[in-house]
Amino acid sequence: MRVVVVGAGYAGTIAANRLARKVTAAEITVINPRADFVERVRLHEQIAGTGAAAAPLASMLREGIATRLGTVDKISDGEVALGDGSRLDFDHLFLAVGSTVTPLPGTVPVGVWEGAERARAALAGLPGGRTVTVIGGGLTGIETAAEVAYGRPDLRVRLVGGTIAASLSAGARKRVRTGLERLKVEIVEGSVARVGSGAGEGGSDAVRLGSGRQFASDLTLWAVIGGVPDLAARSGLEVDAEGRAVVDEYLRSVNDPRIFVVGDCAAVPGARAACATALPQGAHAADTLARMIEGRKPKPYSMGYTGQGVSLGRRDGLLQAARRDDSVRRLYFAGRTAAVGKERICRYARFGARTATYAWLRAPK
Numbered sequence: 001m002r003v004v005v006v007g008a009g010y011a012g013t014i015a016a017n018r019l020a021r022k023v024t025a026a027e028i029t030v031i032n033p034r035a036d037f038v039e040r041v042r043l044h045e046q047i048a049g050t051g052a053a054a055a056p057l058a059s060m061l062r063e064g065i066a067t068r069l070g071t072v073d074k075i076s077d078g079e080v081a082l083g084d085g086s087r088l089d090f091d092h093l094f095l096a097v098g099s100t101v102t103p104l105p106g107t108v109p110v111g112v113w114e115g116a117e118r119a120r121a122a123l124a125g126l127p128g129g130r131t132v133t134v135i136g137g138g139l140t141g142i143e144t145a146a147e148v149a150y151g152r153p154d155l156r157v158r159l160v161g162g163t164i165a166a167s168l169s170a171g172a173r174k175r176v177r178t179g180l181e182r183l184k185v186e187i188v189e190g191s192v193a194r195v196g197s198g199a200g201e202g203g204s205d206a207v208r209l210g211s212g213r214q215f216a217s218d219l220t221l222w223a224v225i226g227g228v229p230d231l232a233a234r235s236g237l238e239v240d241a242e243g244r245a246v247v248d249e250y251l252r253s254v255n256d257p258r259i260f261v262v263g264d265c266a267a268v269p270g271a272r273a274a275c276a277t278a279l280p281q282g283a284h285a286a287d288t289l290a291r292m293i294e295g296r297k298p299k300p301y302s303m304g305y306t307g308q309g310v311s312l313g314r315r316d317g318l319l320q321a322a323r324r325d326d327s328v329r330r331l332y333f334a335g336r337t338a339a340v341g342k343e344r345i346c347r348y349a350r351f352g353a354r355t356a357t358y359a360w361l362r363a364p365k
């Protein structure tokens with residue numbers, strides 16, 4: 001039985017490893033654009049030089065799993081076409097291509113590996129006293145601004161976004177602001193209308209807000225995750241308004257039961273784009289396929305949340321408690337203990353992808 005896994009992020013890696021563990025007869029091939037597993041949750045560390053986000057993919061996959069470097073251009077009836085013109089047949093496929101970014105012209109996107117590497121190089125070349133602007137008031141923007149301020153205290157860091165940390169409780173939002181202020185991050189609430197790359201004084205960027213306010217920036221980072229790769233849509237699979245593939249209760253494409261869709265690119269009701277979502281989905285889909293092969297009845301996917309974590313540099317952080325339906329509670333933990341907790345969560349995510357051992361809660365009744 002030939003199984004193709006498209007994308008070696010959290011969802012694809014755990015799916016491949018879990019299936020290899022359960023179905024020894026499966027011939028599994030993982031297709032990924034690079035020979036590294038990218039811990040996306042550490043891209044802000046990679047940029048700021050405080051941590052590394054890439055590990056050899058070979059160190060993450062079980063023995064016997066084949067890898068193919070490349071990008072899938074199209075999925076058709078039992079076959080994938082790669083960018084280099086080659087083709088691969090499959091009996092079952094896991095679509096796990098994650099999410100992507102749509103940066104404003106003149107900005108460098110931090111949410112994908114290639115952008116993060118550009119940002120890292122640009123930041124490393126920036127002399128002290130210069131200004132870095134991070135666009136995006138969500139957790140990715142907050143973590144990026146905080147990490148840059150922590151790793152490069154000689155720079156001025158500005159964070160621009162709508163409501164800062166909108167996904168957290170009111171108390172947690174306030175605490176995030178305090179953490180950012182301690183790191184001397186300037187917070188600007190507003191939306192960016194345009195970035196004139198190199199249009200400002202001395203070749204700096206000119207960042208213009210919707211309100212008309214304008215300021216100069218020497219490096220402007222786009223820290224908003226927006227949309228998913230259009231592979232599912234391009235391949236004729238049914239997608240939702242955001243381009244995510246629509247799945248049944250077993251995480252299979254509603255068009256083709258041979259195709260499981262997992263992680264950020266799957267339209268699962270109530271799911272939030274997160275490694276905390278991608279891992280259970282990848283694991284569950286692999287379990288489902290293993291059950292089907294053994295002639296057992298598959299179980300519907302079910303997952304409940306526990307909260308959200310945000311790092312504020314390496315010594316501060318915040319853990320927001322949530323109900324299983326992902327609605328936030330008032331309770332949160334902040335400070336050094338929360339930073340250690342967040343670090344452990346990141347390590348557990350990587351451990352889960354590599355070992356295929358990962359525990360999660362069921363959805364509320």
Ligand SMILES: Cc1cc2nc3c(=O)[nH]c(=O)nc-3n(C[C@H](O)[C@H](O)[C@H](O)COP(=O)(O)OP(=O)(O)OC[C@H]3O[C@@H](n4cnc5c(N)ncnc54)[C@H](O)[C@@H]3O)c2cc1C
Nearest residue numbers: 007009010011040071072097098263264273274275276278
């Ligand atoms: C800075 C940052 C911090 C974050 N922090 C957190 C956090 O603290 N907690 C949390 O839960 N989530 C966090 N996230 C979100 C989390 O990283 C994503 O939700 C998670 O990576 C999704 O996993 P995935 O497996 O679906 O996709 P990804 O991890 O994005 O992996 C997808 C893989 O597919 C590959 N691919 C794409 N297109 C193709 C193609 N056509 N052919 C072959 N391969 C392809 C990609 O290159 C990639 O390797 C953070 C994200 C960022 C950017």
